[in-house]
Amino acid sequence: MRPLNAALWIASEELLTPARKALADLGVRVVFEQAALVNLQAALMRLAQARPDLVLVEIGELDDRMAQIFREIRGLPGSPAPVAVHHSADPEKILAAMRAGACEFVYPPLEANLRPAIERIAAELAGGRRQTTGGKTLGFFSAKGGCGATTVACHVAVELQRQTPHKILLADLDLETGLIRFFMKTKSEYSVLDAAHNIDRLDEHFWRALISNGMPRLEVIAAPAVAASVEPPQEESFRRVIRFTRTLYDWVIVDLGRSLSPRTMNALEEIDEGFLVTTLEVPALYQAKQLITTLLSSGYGSDRLRVILNRTPKRPEVTLEEVQTMLGLPVYAALPNDYVALNEAYTSGELLEPGSGLATAFARLAARIANLPEPRKRMRFSLLG
Ligand SMILES: Nc1ncnc2c1ncn2[C@@H]1O[C@H](COP(=O)(O)OP(=O)(O)OP(=O)(O)O)[C@@H](O)[C@H]1O
Ligand SMILES: [Mg+2]
Structure with missing residues (x-):
């Protein structure tokens, strides 16, 4: 199976460091990092160039922009999988993220919780079963x-x-x-x-x-x-x-x-x-x-x-x-x-x-x-x- 490429849109240090470590342990390459989402269109252009398989997005402050951002991510070349990252397993946030189109929701400890999410995405990619919304x-x-x-x-x-x-x-x-x-x-x-x-x-x-x-x-x-x-x-x-x-x-x-x-x-x-x-x-x-x-x-x-x-x-x-x-x-x-x-x-x-x-x-x-x-x-x- 080819190694996966990931992009990180994570601003909080307490999520970013463990996410980087967990991905490195899983053999996932980080091809793009973006801290705060200041300019969405500029970030999407750079993401289109980097062509990741998945994008880890910290959803803390996104609120009503979440659905638009996930939709734009899925519309990128290769239709990357948007993965919502949050500092806790808040049920309201989980529901909001899933409704907005996230394909996974992960929370600390990321070292343990990212593994099954990444394995599911890798298996779907390998089996050609990924639901891509992008043509x-x-x-x-x-x-x-x-x-x-x-x-x-x-x-x-x-x-x-x-x-x-x-x-x-x-x-x-x-x-x-x-x-x-x-x-x-x-x-x-x-x-x-x-x-x-x-x-x-x-x-x-x-x-x-x-x-x-x-x-x-x-x-x-x-x-x-x-x-x-x-x-x-x-x-x-x-x-x-x-x-x-x-x-x-x-x-x-x-x-x-x-x-x-x-x-x-x-x-x-x-x-x-x-x-x-x-x-x-x-x-x-x-x-x-x-x-x-x-x-x-x-x-x-x-x-x-x-x-x-x-x-x-x-x-x-x-x-x-x-x-x-x-x-x-x-x-x-x-x-x-x-x-x-x-x-x-x-x-x-x-x-x-x-x-x-x-x-x-x-x-x-x-x-x-x-x-x-x-x-x-x-x-x-x-x-x-
Ligand atoms: N396989 C082919 N056999 C014969 N004639 C062809 C063939 N393909 C295209 N043509 C003819 O070549 C001409 C130019 O075709 P077309 O307009 O598709 O080219 P184009 O590259 O889009 O041109 P432009 O640079 O003006 O946009 C047309 O008259 C077309 O009928
Ligand atoms: Mg022409």
Whole structure:
């Protein structure tokens, strides 16, 4: 079993010291410590980077903020388990903590009482039984303009809707040339900017007014129809929007546009897996290599970064091995070039119908992402008609 990572939000010295000792004895690594909760959003951003499995939160003074804090913790990448820590086994506090969404309640002596709680969390993680309320977030971005990030993001979202019973959000964070509004025939006049500008009042009710849905279980939040002239929201607001959406959907597919802006870099921190879409053209491969180097050197884990080769010709001039060596990362999927089929679909305002070579490649990609058995290529003529 892999060792667990924990974060500590404990201000009282009499709880902090024994908690540190108990965790060390149990082989749990402390990846982040925060004393008093002065700035919740800043602490959550640092927690998102640290990716703990559990967060020990001293609940003494939290009172009515407890439910919000536990919900935000569960909405972080990896959905860490919130563990309430208090100096006594006060029944009212236990009830309040459990109602607020704590998965464990511990009190001194922590050396003895933390062990069973940690063992339960470890067992749930090992058995894949952890109740995670957070969905999985995937970000798609092009190595350079036009490599196909939007096309891949839209088709993956639709395929996830077809192949799973899950709830899916397709979100357009490409504020400059966001085309998801067009591809998905979005009816809502609102956009992801309205969510980011109103981040402090964002709740489910408000959210419902912003999104649009054409297919069951697949909702869309578009970019502004025209690149907005309004004051741009703080970059951090987009992270908070992604964090919020994770609590409502099983899959959140984000179109991050081309290349890496500060906004994209910021959003990627919050995203479980980043998909870099490139073609085999030399300038695109060159840009892809630069982006990979930038991301890895800024601490983005290579296990979270996936390369998609789009528009691969039938007889490519370079081999897959050569591309992988050049980029320093494995190619997660190679999608065929099918300009005619896509162009026909887009001209009639639709996405690709299932069945063509490219549509099947999208179906396979979505199945791989969702860990499902690969769909077979559809027979052109079925005996059953
Ligand atoms: N596999 C493919 N085969 C053929 N044409 C493709 C393929 N994927 C995308 N295209 C075409 O490439 C063009 C650009 O696609 P798309 O808008 O998805 O790229 P993008 O990376 O999102 O671009 P931008 O940088 O403008 O956001 C479109 O005309 C699309 O039809
Ligand atoms: Mg695009």
